[in-house]
Amino acid sequence: MAVLVTGGAGYIGSHMVWALLDAGEDVVVLDRLSTGFAWAVSPDARLVAGDIADTELVRSLIDKHEIDAIIHFAGSIIVPESVSDPLGYYENNTSKTRTLLQTAVEGGVKHFIFSSTAAVYGAAGLEPVTEDTPLLPESPYGRSKLMSEWMLRDAAAAHDLTYTALRYFNVAGADPKGRIGQSTPGATHLIKVASEAVLGKRDHLKVFGTDYPTPDGTCVRDYIxxxxxxxxxxxxxxxxxxxxxxxxxNCGYNHGYSVLEVVDAVKRVSGVDFPVEFVERRPGDPAAIVANADRARAELGWTPQLDNLEEIVTHALAWEEALTRKNASA
Structure with a gap:
């Protein structure tokens, strides 16, 4: 019995692989390595380079390794990019998820955990949103994930499959043990970008929009x-x-920070005062989105251990420094 992790060479997926292995699970990773890295996958996991829409490959992995659960991270995640390339996002996030689901059902996989997003809520405001908040995604990215949730719900109703869809808020930080972190070149995650600015990998940081209806005019997010x-x-x-x-x-901390608050935290933790440029809003960015994660705490018994912005920043900075050393020695 093993777990198949799609997108397990990416940022969140690679952390999941380490967590599963730490818990004693047998892990198979399927990743086409378009944005992920083979070196990011623990050597104790089986890494297969391939696409989730390759039905023959996925079915062979299910049969060979007796896969009882799939944790599905593979997909595209950049909101502005989804606005400019909506069909690409519907192909990669929605169509391919549908193919993966069909293969899972036909292969007898019993459990499916889906990487969803707070973007399904759209512009929700400063109050923490529950899972019953109206679903009004403002970007093709959010809509591609919501359609996948619907397919998963319908597939589970029709077949012998149970699922969990976790709606992430803003994921940040890195493995506290220093094994892995956000490594994607040109990443758009705020804390990653700020960490690069600290180390001089970027000559400045851009803040997109200062006229949002928030306390300081910049976007507010729940950083987990x-x-x-x-x-x-x-x-x-x-x-x-x-x-x-x-x-x-939902997976978040029930409170948010503005872009400027995060930038200040990175400067404070690092001791580096990097330049900041204020520019126009990006398409598809809601003003604020904060989680009410009471359901995850109640149903999963989830008790977050790292709900501290400065600790998140500290781990992100430590990984960025380690990545710099790794790339220098490569």
Whole structure:
């Protein structure tokens, strides 16, 4: 019995692989390595380079490794890019998820955990949103994920499959043990970009929009440590295997920080005062989105351990420094 992690060479997926292995699970990773890195996958996992829409490959992995659960991270995640390339996002996030689901059902996979997003809510405001908040995604990215949630719900209703869809808020930080972190060149994650600015990899940081209806005019987000997020997936897997029913749950900390507050935190932790440029809003960015994650805490028994912005920044900076050394020695 093994777990198949799609996109397991990427940022969140690679942390999930380490968490599963730490918990004693047998792990198979499927990643086409378009944005992920083979070196990011623990050597104790089996890495297969391939596409989730390759039905023959996925079916062979399910049969060979007796896959009982799939944790699905593979997909495209950049909101502005989804606005300029909506069909690409519907292909990669929605169409390919549908193919993966069909292969999973036909292969007898019992459990499916889906990497969803707070972008399904759209512009929700400063109050924490529950899972019952109206779903009004403002970008093709959010809509591509919501359609995948719908397919998952319908597939579970029709077949012997149980699922959990976790709606992530803003994932940040890096493995506290220093094994892995956000490594994608040209990443758009705020704390990653700020960490690069600290180390001189960027000559400045851009703040997109200062006229939002928030306390300081910049976007407000709920920043969740990637290791806490991986732990939520692990708990979701255990719940499904123990007979738990289908579940959709937010993953966040129930409070948010503005872009300027995050920038100030990075400067404070690092001691580096890097330049900041204020520019126009980006398309598809809601003003504020903060989680009410009470359901995850109640249903999964999830107790976040790293709910501290300065700690998140500290881990992100430490990984960025390690990545710099790694790239210099390559």
């Amino acid at each position: 440590h990637v290791s806490d997020l991986a732990d939520a997936h692990l708990l979701a897997l255990r719940r499904l295997r123990s007979g738990g029913g289908n579940l959709i749950a």
